[in-house]
Amino acid sequence: MNMIDDTGSKETSATRGAYLTLRDMILTGKLPAGEKLKIEQLRGLLNTGASPVREALSLLTSDMLVERIDQRGFRAAPANKANFEEILALRCTLEDLALRQSIASANAAWEERLVLTHHRMKKSTTLGTALFEEAHKTFHMALLANSGSPMLERFCAQLYDLNIRYRYLAASSSTYQSRDISSEHEDILEAAVQHDADRASASLLNHYRRTGDFLSRGMDA
Amino acid sequence: MNMIDDTGSKETSATRGAYLTLRDMILTGKLPAGEKLKIEQLRGLLNTGASPVREALSLLTSDMLVERIDQRGFRAAPANKANFEEILALRCTLEDLALRQSIASANAAWEERLVLTHHRMKKSTTLGTALFEEAHKTFHMALLANSGSPMLERFCAQLYDLNIRYRYLAASSSTYQSRDISSEHEDILEAAVQHDADRASASLLNHYRRTGDFLSRGMDA
DNA sequence: ATGTCAATAAATATCGATATTTTTGAAAGA
DNA sequence: TCTTTCAAAAATATCGATATTTATTGACAT
Numbered sequence: 261m262n263m264i265d266d267t268g269s270k271e272t273s274a275t276r277g278a279y280l281t282l283r284d285m286i287l288t289g290k291l292p293a294g295e296k297l298k299i300e301q302l303r304g305l306l307n308t309g310a311s312p313v314r315e316a317l318s319l320l321t322s323d324m325l326v327e328r329i330d331q332r333g334f335r336a337a338p339a340n341k342a343n344f345e346e347i348l349a350l351r352c353t354l355e356d357l358a359l360r361q362s363i364a365s366a367n368a369a370w371e372e373r374l375v376l377t378h379h380r381m382k383k384s385t386t387l388g389t390a391l392f393e394e395a396h397k398t399f400h401m402a403l404l405a406n407s408g409s410p411m412l413e414r415f416c417a418q419l420y421d422l423n424i425r426y427r428y429l430a431a432s433s434s435t436y437q438s439r440d441i442s443s444e445h446e447d448i449l450e451a452a453v454q455h456d457a458d459r460a461s462a463s464l465l466n467h468y469r470r471t472g473d474f475l476s477r478g479m480d481a
Numbered sequence: 482m483n484m485i486d487d488t489g490s491k492e493t494s495a496t497r498g499a500y501l502t503l504r505d506m507i508l509t510g511k512l513p514a515g516e517k518l519k520i521e522q523l524r525g526l527l528n529t530g531a532s533p534v535r536e537a538l539s540l541l542t543s544d545m546l547v548e549r550i551d552q553r554g555f556r557a558a559p560a561n562k563a564n565f566e567e568i569l570a571l572r573c574t575l576e577d578l579a580l581r582q583s584i585a586s587a588n589a590a591w592e593e594r595l596v597l598t599h600h601r602m603k604k605s606t607t608l609g610t611a612l613f614e615e616a617h618k619t620f621h622m623a624l625l626a627n628s629g630s631p632m633l634e635r636f637c638a639q640l641y642d643l644n645i646r647y648r649y650l651a652a653s654s655s656t657y658q659s660r661d662i663s664s665e666h667e668d669i670l671e672a673a674v675q676h677d678a679d680r681a682s683a684s685l686l687n688h689y690r691r692t693g694d695f696l697s698r699g700m701d702a
Numbered sequence: 703a704t705g706t707c708a709a710t711a712a713a714t715a716t717c718g719a720t721a722t723t724t725t726t727g728a729a730a731g732a
Numbered sequence: 733t734c735t736t737t738c739a740a741a742a743a744t745a746t747c748g749a750t751a752t753t754t755a756t757t758g759a760c761a762t
Binding site: 273298299300310314331332333 | 712722723
Binding site: 494495496529530531532533536552553554 | 714715716717718722723724725
């Protein structure tokens with residue numbers, strides 16, 4: 261078979277490709293919350309077979325981005341204000357914990373990584389939103405990456421992604437980047453590097469809550 | 482096709498059946514930690530096609546019971562002391578939170594459910610370990626079921642299952658049921674019904690930590 | 703109008719076969 | 733003896749077709 265696709269070279273596997281594409285489509289709202297995800301339709305969209313699509317959807321179930329109902333298929337996870345606020349609250353609890361643990365066992369390698377990822381994030385602001393989005397997540401995950409608890413980090417990463425989705429949902433409504441997010445990030449970085457757990461945590465949670473309040477206002481139910 | 486199987490009536494779906502069977506086999510150690518899970522082999526074991534097996538394994542990934550490595554298949558999640566202690570610590574944090582939230586918004590229906598599930602758990606001790614295992618989980622989840630945070634409850638349920646696995650791993654080594662677990666459960670129940678969050682939480686965490694210490698001792702690495 | 707039921711349409715779930723990739727193992731070269 | 737290489741074997745991943753289940757529609761009775 262001629263394995264030529266417009267994205268350039270060969271992907272890892274059809275399943276992984278489908279997983280990444282579908283994930284992105286759900287996060288960015290191209291597949292609206294609650295929408296029925298028909299295999300046949302997606303099979304066409306991703307031009308691949310039913311098996312990879314099905315498997316990708318099963319994997320997205322882990323991420324709580326897709327719901328699976330036995331014998332009647334898949335749908336994009338619903339979104340509503342209550343769910344958003346639950347995510348925000350959980351995120352604050354878990355990231356606070358992970359950040360404090362990370363600081364408690366701080367070391368040079370971790371601190372250097374923080375500085376590095378922060379630098380890259382700053383640079384990426386000029387390179388388009390998709391790249392900034394990527395770098396932003398990398399920075400935030402780096403903050404938690406020294407907690408010594410991979411599962412906790414996994415939960416945080418999951419919640420981070422779920423939150424992105426709500427950012428996209430509210431993105432259209434009003435002026436988002438009005439706040440000085442850049443200085444908020446610098447606060448967090450500085451406090452973390454100085455091992456000031458209380459200040460770092462306070463800055464981080466403040467960062468989330470501000471965005472949260474903003475998004476909450478822009479949601480109906 | 483003649484759809485007659487020894488379990489009695491028709492299952493929901495091959496995928497769901499495979500999911501439940503594999504999950505049970507991993508939790509009880511019939512599929513050892515770290516073991517390579519070959520599709521062909523499982524296909525034989527569950528006598529079903531490759532698609533349901535694959536999909537079941539993908540779903541088990543959500544539960545952190547199976548690891549998936551792109552292009553080189555699946556394996557049962559590894560188990561080791563560090564992982565066990567991580568689970569224990571996370572469980573203590575998250576269940577503490579969920580229990581306190583549940584008590585904070587306590588109501589008659591929730592309390593009655595606690596009493597009921599506790600009663601059933603006590604009764605089930607005579608009915609074999611599998612049924613007790615089931616009832617035990619139901620009781621513990623009922624304690625958290627009023628937290629108002631479905632995701633938090635989901636995380637707790639996940640961690641609960643992961644913990645079961647370590648119980649089975651250590652089960653053979655020594656006398657497990659020597660402790661008076663029954664009275665520990667009664668403590669928790671009583672405190673919860675009386676809305677004494679501090680005492681309920683302390684009893685619950687004590688319950689987990691005792692078992693945890695016990696299991697820890699019986700593990701090598 | 704409204705609810706029920708059967709026939710039809712649509713979608714999901716599953717199978718069996720094949721293509722693709724990784725692993726294995728043995729021969730050749732250093 | 734230890735690598736390295738390459739072909740055979742094994743396992744994974746994927747496709748296309750089919751069986752099974754759920755959803756829809758319209759006739760018919762209430």
